Amino acid sequence: MFIHDLWQLKLTWDEALPADLNERWTTFRNDLQKLDNMQVSRHVFEGYILAKIQIHVFSDASEKAYGAAIYTRSEMDEGRVQVRLLYAKSRVAPLKRQTIPRLELCASVLGSQLTTRVKSDLKLDDVATYFWTDSQIVLALINSSSAYRIAVIHEHTTAE
Structure with missing residues (x-):
């Protein structure tokens, strides 16, 4: 959705991002680190009957x-x-x-x-x-x- 918003602004490749989009990008980039703590079970039913x-x-x-x-x-x-x-x-x-x-x-x-x-x-x-x-x-x-x-x-x- 971020890229979608960029397309709608029709910015050229070397234009600076507007402040709100720059803040969204920074927040997104920083939040990616939280994925290191995420655990997902590899088995749907975990061997239960x-x-x-x-x-x-x-x-x-x-x-x-x-x-x-x-x-x-x-x-x-x-x-x-x-x-x-x-x-x-x-x-x-x-x-x-x-x-x-x-x-x-x-x-x-x-x-x-x-x-x-x-x-x-x-x-x-x-x-x-x-x-x-x-x-x-x-x-x-x-x-x-x-x-x-x-x-x-x-x-x-x-x-x-």
């Missing part, structure tokens, strides 16, 4: 970007529930302004496509999958339209 697995897919958009996140919800044999972020992807909104409903629809398409890939890669084809969006327009379109993006969602999901 699972009684039940679900996949939950959340999609959302704003004027600047849209994205989707896939979580697993696992119930262990002993009754413990574990929720893990499995995969997430975001995209910057196009330079040409789009409506929020259109970007919400793009987020839902992205979520459905990512889910197909994740379920195939992890061999979780028969796992219950739930898709979440806060866009009433997207929900209405999914239930009543056959436009291209809706057809993509239908291809990668089931009505249930």
